[in-house]
Amino acid sequence: xxxxxxxxxxxxxxxxxxxxxxxxxxxxxxxxxxxxxxxxxxxxxxxxxxxxxxxxxxxxxxxxxxxxxxx
Amino acid sequence: xxxxxxxxxxxxxxxxxxxxxxxxxxxxxxxxxxxxxxxxxxxxxxxxxxxxxxxxxxxxxxxxxxxxxxxxxxxxxxxxxxxxxxxxxxxxxxxxxxxxxxxxxxxxxxxxxxxxxxxxxxxxxxxxxxxxxxxxxxxxxxxxxxxxxxxxxxxxxxxxxxxxxxxxxxxxxxxxxxxxxxxxxxxxxxxxxxxxxxxxxxxxxxxx
Numbered sequence: 001x002x003x004x005x006x007x008x009x010x011x012x013x014x015x016x017x018x019x020x021x022x023x024x025x026x027x028x029x030x031x032x033x034x035x036x037x038x039x040x041x042x043x044x045x046x047x048x049x050x051x052x053x054x055x056x057x058x059x060x061x062x063x064x065x066x067x068x069x070x071x
Numbered sequence: 072x073x074x075x076x077x078x079x080x081x082x083x084x085x086x087x088x089x090x091x092x093x094x095x096x097x098x099x100x101x102x103x104x105x106x107x108x109x110x111x112x113x114x115x116x117x118x119x120x121x122x123x124x125x126x127x128x129x130x131x132x133x134x135x136x137x138x139x140x141x142x143x144x145x146x147x148x149x150x151x152x153x154x155x156x157x158x159x160x161x162x163x164x165x166x167x168x169x170x171x172x173x174x175x176x177x178x179x180x181x182x183x184x185x186x187x188x189x190x191x192x193x194x195x196x197x198x199x200x201x202x203x204x205x206x207x208x209x210x211x212x213x214x215x216x217x218x219x220x221x222x223x224x225x226x227x228x229x230x231x232x233x234x235x236x237x238x239x240x241x242x243x244x245x246x247x248x249x250x251x252x253x254x255x256x257x258x259x260x261x262x263x264x265x266x267x268x269x270x271x272x273x274x275x276x277x278x279x
Contacts, residue, residue, distance in 0.1 A: 026077075030079070030081075046072055047072070049072060050072070050073055050074060051074065052072050052074065052075065053074050053075060053076040053077065053102075054075075054076060054077035054078075054105075055072070055075065055077070055078055055079070056077075056078075056079035057079070057080055057083060058079050058080065058081040058082055058083065058107075058109075059081065059082045059083070060083055061083065061084050062080065062083040062084060062085060062089060063083070063084035063085070063086070063089060067083075067084075067089070068089065068092045071080075071089065071092050071093045071096050
């Protein structure tokens with residue numbers, strides 16, 4: 001999912017999937033202009049995922065108000 | 072993400088405040104092996120936060136802080152945590168960070184006991200001959216060193232000490248481009264090339 005422009009409509013189902021999947025080890029989401037709202041969705045999903053070992057959010061703006069939640 | 076091992080948050084506009092949030096979020100994540108924070112807004116204060124968050128990350132192997140501005144003060148913070156906690160560090164990337172001779176000497180002193188380092192990147196850090204002796208002494212026991220990057224600094228004859236040490240190490244990539252290497256360095260490089268059995272890439276372009 002590198003260098004895309006994932007919209008909130010795309011992030012929502014993705015976040016739902018991240019909550020359920022148990023086998024996923026690595027998530028690369030660099031260069032995606034993730035919106036402030038989408039950051040929340042991702043943050044909530046990643047918080048409950050216990051399988052992920054590697055995450056890359058390079059070139060996304062985590063200084064947005066909800067960026068803190070994702071961290 | 073309790074099993075998180077590798078994090079890349081390059082170019083994410085992280086400043087000291089956000090780094091503190093990151094630090095809090097990583098409490099207890101002692102499986103962390105890679106932390107990459109290239110190209111953010113990390114100054115010496117931010118480096119201090121990073122040093123704090125790494126104080127219990129004894130499994131960390133790769134630390135990337137290139138393209139920030141930690142300065143010599145920040146370098147000393149990172150040096151301290153390298154010495155006290157990061158016993159298995161294999162890759163240290165501090166390119167373009169204004170660490171200067173004081174910062175490099177602090178790092179050299181802190182890493183003197185480390186025997187795991189494989190890659191060190193110090194491109195564009197305003198270092199010159201004054202810190203090369205200490206740096207060379209630090210390298211002597213780095214029996215796994217494969218890559219050394221010192222491009223775009225102000226190194227002159229001090230490179231002789233480095234090439235002399237590198238003769239005994241398994242280096243594959245040696246990068247000294249854009250320094251101020253003097254003609255007398257030729258003999259040191261010649262001797263290094265005679266001795267090395269591992270070198271694949273030597274960059275000494277643009278030294279004038």
